[in-house]
Amino acid sequence: YNEYKSYLRMVHSDKTEGKPNNESSRKTKQSKSDAEEKEQDHFALNLSWCFGLNKEVGVLNVSPDDSKKLLLYTSGHTGVLYDFQNNTQTFLQGHVNNISCIAVSENKRWLAMGDTGKDSMLSIWDTTTATPIRYIFNVGGVLALDVSHDARYVAIITSNNVFKVWDWTHETDDPIHKEELESGQQLQLVFNPHSSFELMSISADEVVFYHFNEEKLTVHIPDLPEKDFNRNIGNFSGCAFMPNSSEALTTSRDGTVTVFSRFQKAENEAIKRVTKIVVLTDEPLTTVIQYDKSLMAVGSTDGSVRFYDEQLRLKNWYHSFHAGSILSVSFAGGAAKDIVSFEVDATVPTESNLEATPFRICDFVVCTEQSIVCHVPSYTDKVEEILHEHNDEIKAIAAHPTSHLVALGSYCGLLKIWDYKNKKVVFKRAFGMGREITALAYDHIGEFLTVGFYHGTILVLDSVTLEVIEGGKLSYAKAIISELAFSHDSMFLAATDIQFTTTVFRRTTNTAKKWGYIGRYRAHYKPIVKLLFGVALDSNVPRLLTLGEDRNLVEYDLVNSTEDNLVILSTEKMEQSAVPVSCAWYPPIQKEHFLLIANTEYKYKLYNATTKRCRKTLLGPTHGSYIRKLVNISYEEDRHYVGFITDHKLGMTALPLDGNPHNSTALLGHCDGNNNMVVSHDSKFIFTVGGMTSRMWRIAPDVLHASAALGGSGLEPYYQLLPGGRDGELFKEMENYFYYAQMRAEGITNTDQRKIGKFVPLDQVPNIMRALGFYPSELQIQDIINEVRFSKFVDTNETVSEIDIGTLLKLYCNHRPVFGLPLYKVYNAFNSIGDKTGNGMVERGLLLDLLQSRGEHISESELAEYLASLFHYEGSATNKEDKMNPVTPGSAMSTLEELLPAQIDGDLFTGHVLGFEAVLQ
Secondary structure, three states: OHHHHHHHHHHOOOOOEEOOOOHHHHHHOOOOOHHHHHHHOOOOEEEEEEEOOOOOOOOEEOOOOOOOOEEEEEEOOEEEEEEOOOOEEEEEOOOOOOEEEEEEOOOOOEEEEEEOOOOOEEEEEEOOOOEEEEEEEOOOOEEEEEEOOOOOEEEEEEOOOEEEEEEOOOOOOOOOEEEEOOOOOOOEEEEEOOEEEEEEEEOOOOEEEEEEOOOOEEEEOOOOOHHHHOOOOOOEEEEEEOOOOOOEEEEEOOOEEEEEEEOOOOOOOOOEEEEEEEEOOOOOEEEEEEEOOOEEEEEEOOOOEEEEOOOOOEEEEEOOOOOOOEEEEEEOOOOHHHOOOOOOOOOOOEOOOOOOOEOOOOOEEEEEOOOEEEEEOOOOOOOEEEEEOOOOOEEEEEEOOOOOEEEEEEOOOEEEEEEOOOOEEEEEEEOOOOOOEEEEEEOOOOOEEEEEEOOOOEEEEEOOOOOEEEEEEEOOOOOOEEEEEEOOOOOEEEEEEOOOOEEEEEEOOOOOOOEEEEEEEOOOOOOEEEEEEEEOOOOOOEEEEEEEOOOEEEEEEEEEEEOOEEEEEEEEEOOOOOOEEEEEEOOOOOOOOEEEEEEOOOEEEEEEOOOOOEEEEEEOOOOOOOOOEEEEEEOOOOOEEEEEEOOOEEEEEEOOOOOOHHHEEEEEOOOOOOOEEEEOOOOOEEEEEEOOEEEEEEEOHHHHHHHHHHOOOOOHHHHOOOOOHHHOHHHHHHHHHHHHHHHHHHOOOOOOOOOOOOOEEHHHHHHHHHHOOOOOOHHHHHHHHHHHHOOOHHHHOOOOOEEOHHHHHHHHHHHOOOOOOOHHHHHHHHHHHOOOOOOOOEEHHHHHHHHHHOOOOOOHHHHHHHHHHHOOOOOOOOOOOOOOOOOOHHHHHHHHHHHOOOEEOHHHHHHHHOOOHHHHO
């Protein structure tokens, strides 16, 4: 915990702010130069801007007075302090789960945030400096949270329905009180603004009151006497304490409020009962908050905010938001009497009384069900829309190829074009519900923006007006469009869908905006993971490839394809056991042209772009899950990188690839899952989407190189991949096998004086690998041999026939399984092919048939020889250097029957046959 705290404080030692790049902002607020931003870059990827918010958490107005315009909302696992007057963001980072609750003290200085999930955390922040003050770890998940009016106490209700309260000014992480609640799961928790020792919370159908002091915590759940009031009580949506009294109230989905008052002889304020029920409106009520200890603000599903006094008399009514159901209301700091005097005019709202008294209230903000945040300035009834974010999951994103624009599309049908340099929306179009956006792509000059939809339709839009061009509605696919791509010259447009089908269109002429249909082809039988255009070698002819989870790389013949006839040029099987997950063109940093593929075994693989043969296998990033998507990042100084996303992490790797783990870095991108990523046209920013949020990350490649340098040079990074490093037992074994392989190459029975050298023949490498516990297949052996043999062929036109121990070390680290022997796969296989009883027992005949007919070919006599060797069968090779006595085809079956029992399970096969008893133990 102490190390993690130190890490978090280092992250926040310098706050990263997103700055607008326009002249007016430069005059009102100091902006940072690129050099200053680079000085603050602690990581290779640094959060620069957050798009989107967690609407269910709400928005807080944390402006300390009427002179500042500052909001606090959450975007995934990050808190965002947004100055909407100067259009800047400051990030409050440290949580690893989606933030579920936020609360701020009465003076708007002290902020508390909590999350739910594994390693849940409660954090306390100073909003004036945007620095963390306290972290409280493993709190059990935060479902409800509040801060007392004097900011001394923080109370939460955990995921397992436990109430906890801390005096956070003390150093201990232990709460001063905690109580497991015997009620339904609580939804909201609030302190009494008049007392720091009194709270209330609600579930859907219960209300709980709390009162504590240093020695005692009192918890009271009052009865809800429905018969006395002749109506249902419950379906609660919000709670608050009444102004200037000991009463409390709850709002309900039926438009009523239930008022609770203290028993006259109660020992403390926690003992309350229902005293009245008041019908406020016919609309369901959604939230309630006390303002300035004099008014109650109530939000409803009709998009209105009503203000009531302590006697629940209507004072004013704001109904011009037109933004959907109200989820939260929050006021700026300071009381209405502290606002500067004003002249009463027609724009000032008045109270709902005969005198039409001016309605004095601080500015406030509301957050709605449609992810819209509105601001109402002091002494006006004007409504300003501050944010209009996506109201559903964002799947589609595309970066403009020549300008600082990025397009975002979501399942709510909203398409937004962001100017990420000036941090503002420049174009927006709502296609409406039922038009879920699933894919986006710009052409190579940014003239067109194509939009793919959930139901299979593709629209080609003018990238400025966002209007559909003539003939731009392409309705050929019948399923969700998963990816769109243009060729390098924008003459071809291709799309893939979730029914494993590829659809291709061609522009009618070089200058025309119309698109003609070429054809559709279902070339895969599993999901397509990547749609990729390229350029043929030594020509300007476009290439189109698709890569699928079926391990097939399919190339289409665009030259010979005609209308309604999409032609397949080739289909290549790219993997044997791993599943490819993404691919990209390898930058031209070597003479050979490569295609880079990442797979589920945490490997990068380089394939010759023409022959499609594996040329190199390298250790990939191991940050959580395997890679989900790859993008190229290139700079004019001939520096190249590859960006990637995993399930939750975002990272980048420096090129050329060599398997050095220090050349990669990653950090948490979206804790609820990364959906997609793109890189800006100038390679300065990476954009990621996940959930209902998107993030812009500033790339600092110099930080990655500095981090890689700390990992050591030469073979040092590879020694670190072995248990014990260079002095460990594994490397010592490798040295012994290396020199033993030299002896084998000369002949074990050779009695001449031996000459120990620095190289071993290439054909000895598979034996060394197996001796070290890595058991490659025949295809893997072929890839290893070819990788070394042709490593210098392009440069010298010569092959390599021997390797040194350094090359052997790199081969071993790059090719071996990342997580050791995957014995669980053996047990899964036996459970899959075993009998119907589910005990994993497999008949001998079936097992032998599968071993010979599936995967790499092996004859019955070869199988008998190998099993005889494993069982130390008489006449077979065990530790002897002589070859095995061959098993004749005629005696193979009898030998197998003698070696193997009639029924075999996973334990017998891994322990008795393969000899992994020690590993299993």
